[in-house]
Amino acid sequence: MSRRFAAVDLGASSGRVMLADLSGGLELTEAHRFPNGPVRVADRLHWDVLGLYREILAGLRAAGPVSSIGVDSWAVDYGLLDESGALLGNPVHYRDDRTRGVAERVAASVGAETLYDVSGLQVLPFNTVYQLLADRLDGAATMLLIPDLIGYWLTGELGAEVTNASTTGLLDVRTRSWATPLIERLGLPAGLFAPLRQPGEMVGGLRRDVAAEIGWSAPLRTVASHDTASAVAAVPASGPAFAYISCGTWSLAGVELTGPVLTPRSRAANFTNEAGIDGTVRYLRNVMGLWLLQECLRAWPGSDLGELLKAAAGERPFAAVVNPDEPVFLPPGDMPARIAAECRRTGQRPPSSPAAYARCVLESLALGHRLAVRQAMELSGRDVEVVHLVGGGSRNELLCQWTADACGLPVVAGPAEATTFGNVLVQARAAGLVSDLAEMRALVASSQPLRRYEPEGDARAWDEAAARLS
Numbered sequence: 001m002s003r004r005f006a007a008v009d010l011g012a013s014s015g016r017v018m019l020a021d022l023s024g025g026l027e028l029t030e031a032h033r034f035p036n037g038p039v040r041v042a043d044r045l046h047w048d049v050l051g052l053y054r055e056i057l058a059g060l061r062a063a064g065p066v067s068s069i070g071v072d073s074w075a076v077d078y079g080l081l082d083e084s085g086a087l088l089g090n091p092v093h094y095r096d097d098r099t100r101g102v103a104e105r106v107a108a109s110v111g112a113e114t115l116y117d118v119s120g121l122q123v124l125p126f127n128t129v130y131q132l133l134a135d136r137l138d139g140a141a142t143m144l145l146i147p148d149l150i151g152y153w154l155t156g157e158l159g160a161e162v163t164n165a166s167t168t169g170l171l172d173v174r175t176r177s178w179a180t181p182l183i184e185r186l187g188l189p190a191g192l193f194a195p196l197r198q199p200g201e202m203v204g205g206l207r208r209d210v211a212a213e214i215g216w217s218a219p220l221r222t223v224a225s226h227d228t229a230s231a232v233a234a235v236p237a238s239g240p241a242f243a244y245i246s247c248g249t250w251s252l253a254g255v256e257l258t259g260p261v262l263t264p265r266s267r268a269a270n271f272t273n274e275a276g277i278d279g280t281v282r283y284l285r286n287v288m289g290l291w292l293l294q295e296c297l298r299a300w301p302g303s304d305l306g307e308l309l310k311a312a313a314g315e316r317p318f319a320a321v322v323n324p325d326e327p328v329f330l331p332p333g334d335m336p337a338r339i340a341a342e343c344r345r346t347g348q349r350p351p352s353s354p355a356a357y358a359r360c361v362l363e364s365l366a367l368g369h370r371l372a373v374r375q376a377m378e379l380s381g382r383d384v385e386v387v388h389l390v391g392g393g394s395r396n397e398l399l400c401q402w403t404a405d406a407c408g409l410p411v412v413a414g415p416a417e418a419t420t421f422g423n424v425l426v427q428a429r430a431a432g433l434v435s436d437l438a439e440m441r442a443l444v445a446s447s448q449p450l451r452r453y454e455p456e457g458d459a460r461a462w463d464e465a466a467a468r469l470s
């Protein structure tokens, strides 16, 4: 058996096919990277799922033969299949507005407490449950979340991987099985939901047409197919006293627990209890993340991220800060204009240059990180000595330093490709090359360059800035 594994990792801003070699340590190479993002067609926002599938095949062709393949992606979104297994319509993007008001209607009919008690999930307008209720389900036989859909196209096998299923709002947080009574109470057909699979299970071999297309064949294994679950599995922590921030398009900030927290205070703070590998709970909250900066950059054609960050470092501290989680920032559109409007609404002068906007975004995100990490600690009772910041955001030195400063805790940054590491290490573990979660994390820690940021600067200034947002 070769010690090479392929990871397909679809992020909201880019997808990649990565190749990991565990023959002597843990080496990662990028076989193929391709852009991803929303596609608007008339009044609906979609993903280009067939385009993504084409790029995945190109990536697998470039990667060459491996022992097994794993697929992960962003959560909550899905494709609907008819009886024959054909895709019904093009998957809709979670930033689409068709779910407006649905969460409120469901809370009024079923009760927000009941929903939280069953699923343990934070309320986000785009949770799968709300999307399904806003969707036309006529003719739909099966709902597959995106990695399960890709897996179905690669192998012909139907299933629902459990870490991602935990983001639907329809998985029982205690039993980790489909919450059939809730599904039925909501009037959704229970038959839509495919049998659950655990990370590390063998799914099956590639379909003949797929193998012919890429020029080789290997089995597909389930991994922690929710990208955030894979990222948390690869956090290079050495004990339990850590918080994590999986920082890319979103910042997912919280702690890893052995059981859910379902208290009224936890629900009020909108903390989620998503499934991690090996029965762990990812107790976290979504912070709007680098989406804010991505959308600013889209509004400034020709701008360069590196140059912008350099200039942001020279801007006046705390000139303006916003709550990054204001719902107004969720959809695509003119981000600088929305930030300016939010500054005016809160009695602050809007930034006057791209560099000043970048500073405002990064300081605001660091404050969002601080609030989520502190609340996660308080609500779960978990002690935290270090914050691990992984994902593309770990390459942003300003954000790492300011997160350390704002939290008053050391930040260990990296790896940027934590999701991919989690993906391949679950495969390697299933193949018997790694023993357990602790060893997976130790392997990441010993093989990847990490950078430590100690809190510095003016702690009082961060307290004051945080107070401006509360």
Ligand code: ADP
Pocket: 010, 011, 012, 013, 014, 247, 248, 249, 250, 290, 291, 293, 294, 305, 391, 392, 393, 395, 396, 397, 416
């Ligand atoms: P996703 O998986 O959600 O697509 P990633 O984890 O790939 O997101 O992170 C993408 C983000 O990482 C980009 O929006 C960018 O802000 C940040 N990033 C990537 N590379 C760098 C870099 N060299 N310097 C600063 N930030 C970076």
Ligand code: LRH
Pocket: 011, 012, 073, 074, 075, 076, 094, 226, 227, 228, 249, 250, 252, 286
């Ligand atoms: C990050 C992520 C996050 C979800 C969001 C939809 O990529 O999976 O965990 O909340 O996308």
